[in-house]
Amino acid sequence: MKALYTTAPGEYGLADRPEPQPGPGEALLRVESAGFCQNDLRIRGGVLTEMGFPFIPGHQFAGVVEECGAGVKYARPGDRVAVHPYVLCGMCAPCRTGGTHDCERFQALGFTLDGGLAQYNKAPERCLFELPDHVDLEQGALLENLANAVAAVRRLRLGLAERVLVIGATPIGLLALQVARLYSPRFLVLAGAGRDRLEVGAALGATGAVEVRSGDAVGRTRDALGGDAGAVLVCGYAQRDFELAMAASASTGRVLVEGHYDPLVTVQLAPRDLVSKAVAIIPNRGWSTPDYQRALDLVSCGMVDVKAVLTHRFPLDQWETAFDLFDDVDGGALHVGIEPNGAG
Numbered sequence: 013m014k015a016l017y018t019t020a021p022g023e024y025g026l027a028d029r030p031e032p033q034p035g036p037g038e039a040l041l042r043v044e045s046a047g048f049c050q051n052d053l054r055i056r057g058g059v060l061t062e063m064g065f066p067f068i069p070g071h072q073f074a075g076v077v078e079e080c081g082a083g084v085k086y087a088r089p090g091d092r093v094a095v096h097p098y099v100l101c102g103m104c105a106p107c108r109t110g111g112t113h114d115c116e117r118f119q120a121l122g123f124t125l126d127g128g129l130a131q132y133n134k135a136p137e138r139c140l141f142e143l144p145d146h147v148d149l150e151q152g153a154l155l156e157n158l159a160n161a162v163a164a165v166r167r168l169r170l171g172l173a174e175r176v177l178v179i180g181a182t183p184i185g186l187l188a189l190q191v192a193r194l195y196s197p198r199f200l201v202l203a204g205a206g207r208d209r210l211e212v213g214a215a216l217g218a219t220g221a222v223e224v225r226s227g228d229a230v231g232r233t234r235d236a237l238g239g240d241a242g243a244v245l246v247c248g249y250a251q252r253d254f255e256l257a258m259a260a261s262a263s264t265g266r267v268l269v270e271g272h273y274d275p276l277v278t279v280q281l282a283p284r285d286l287v288s289k290a291v292a293i294i295p296n297r298g299w300s301t302p303d304y305q306r307a308l309d310l311v312s313c314g315m316v317d318v319k320a321v322l323t324h325r326f327p328l329d330q331w332e333t334a335f336d337l338f339d340d341v342d343g344g345a346l347h348v349g350i351e352p353n354g355a356g
Contacts, residue, residue, distance in 0.1 A: 014328055014352065015130030019066040022058030026329060029068065032126065032134040034081035039137055041093065045153040046128045046350045047072035049183075050249060050272050053339055059275060064124030070350075071097040071121055073128025074143070074152030084137045093140040094152030095128065096304050097121040113297045128153075129328065131352045141304070144312050150349060151311050154183075154318040156299075157347065158307035160270065161188035161247075163299035168243050168268045170195040177201050177233065177241035179224070179257055180248025181209035183321040183347040184270060186216060188245050190316045193217040201236045203229065203256060204248060206341040216320055224252060230259045241265060249274040261291050268294040321346040327354040 017027040034040045052069055054060045077091040087093070099119040100107050106114035121127045121135060143152050161184050170176065176197040178189045181204030189202055193216075202213035203222040210221040220236030222229060233256065234240060240262035246253050247270045257267045258281075286293075299307075310316040323346045326334040331350065338348040 013131040015068045016070065016328070016331060017066065017068055018055055018063075021061045021065070022056070024056040024069075026331065029130065031132050034079055034134045036082045037084060037137055038081045038134045039077050039084060039087045039140060040079040041075035041095070041133045041135060042078050043073050043075040043128045043131060043133055043352045045074050045149040046070050046352055047153050047157070047347055048129065048335070048338070048350065049157070050274070053335060054275070056335065064119070067122075067124065068126035068130045068133075069122050070127035070129030071123060072153050072156040073133065074149040074155075075128070075133070076149075077140070078132070080137075087137050087140055091140070092143045092149060092152070094143055094155045094308065095121065095133070095135050096139045096141060096301065097123075097127065097156065098301075099125060099136060099139065110300065112300045129331070129350060129352065131328070141308055143308075147308075147312055150322060151318050153349065154322065154347065155304060155307045155311065157183050157321075158187050158191075158310065158316060158318055159299035159304040160184050160272075160296070161191050162306050162310070163303040164188050164245055164247070164268055164270050164296045165191045165195075166303065167294055167296055168245060168266055170197070170243055172196050173198040174242045175199045175237045175239060175262070177203060177237060177244045177257070177260055178213075178218075179203045179244065179246045179253045180270075181206055181213055182247050182249075184272065185245070185247030186213055186321050186346065187316065187318065188247055188270075189213055189218060190216055191310070192245070194315065199237045201233060201241075203233050208344050209341065209346060212320065212346065216317070224248075224256060229256055233260045244268065246270060246273075249277065251277050251279055254279050258285075258291065261289065264290045264292075266292045266294060268296055271295070271297045322349055323347065325349040325351055325354075328352045
């Protein structure tokens with residue numbers, strides 16, 4: 013089968029790989045829709061090095077069950093499913109207390125186990141979420157992105173009628189904007205790079221949009237908010253994004269840093285400045301299984317439009333074009349879909 017394959021940091025490309033065979037408790041999937049994020053670009057570029065090399069990347073995908081291994085109880089061939097990529101043991105103390113990312117045997121499809129940027133994938137049955145008839149496979153592949161947004165907003169503990177600032181016109185940023193809108197903010201401002209991306213944010217409910225690369229981004233952000241932000245979601249990946257968050261946050265405000273942040277970015281943070289504003293900085297490492305289920309529920313009932321961020325689709329053999337387009341903030345792309353079984 014055709015698959016993207018990485019053997020070491022920076023060693024990344026299209027390869028022929030054996031079709032996987034499902035073991036006990038696993039299902040074989042024909043992958044119909046997949047995606048990728050900044051972390052996939054960092055794996056390709058050799059920036060992320062502590063992965064389970066060699067492996068097939070791709071942690072955002074959906075497909076159709078082709079075959080079931082022994083012991084599979086609920087999945088059936090022909091089922092349309094989205095794939096929850098975290099593979100947890102369910103037995104260790106962190107798992108028993110809800111610490112998803114602290115699982116002592118934590119693995120993830122697309123990072124330590126073979127993922128979905130391939131024509132076929134095998135996944136544990138417990139990682140499969142059957143899609144309702146009215147939810148298509150492209151929407152299913154976007155659930156991982158939305159689960160990140162759901163987790164970020166949950167951890168930020170939004171109240172009604174707050175001044176909310178989303179920094180980063182990224183796919184997760186634009187999905188977080190939609191989730192935050194459900195809390196009826198007084199102002200909901202999107203600050204980010206890329207005119208086309210900001211226009212999408214305005215269409216999705218932002219009350220104001222600020223291009224962060226032009227002058228006095230802090231002043232223009234405060235003007236759009238009608239003051240300082242009580243809650244800030246940092247869904248961008250540049251140094252300026254975190255600096256804007258700290259500058260535009262209100263006294264006793266909350267700043268959540270979404271987990272896809274560039275590992276090479278560092279910022280200076282003066283403790284005195286932090287104490288004087290009493291800002292709470294909240295990390296978001298990712299999502300929990302309930303967040304993933306909530307993401308599916310929000311899509312199923314039409315409260316979040318995940319396909320609003322899907323701008324391009326490519327077959328797998330055009331992956332380099334897809335990655336380069338995704339990496340260009342002015343290129344008009346947001347989420348770039350990959351169709352592993354599409355015609356090249």
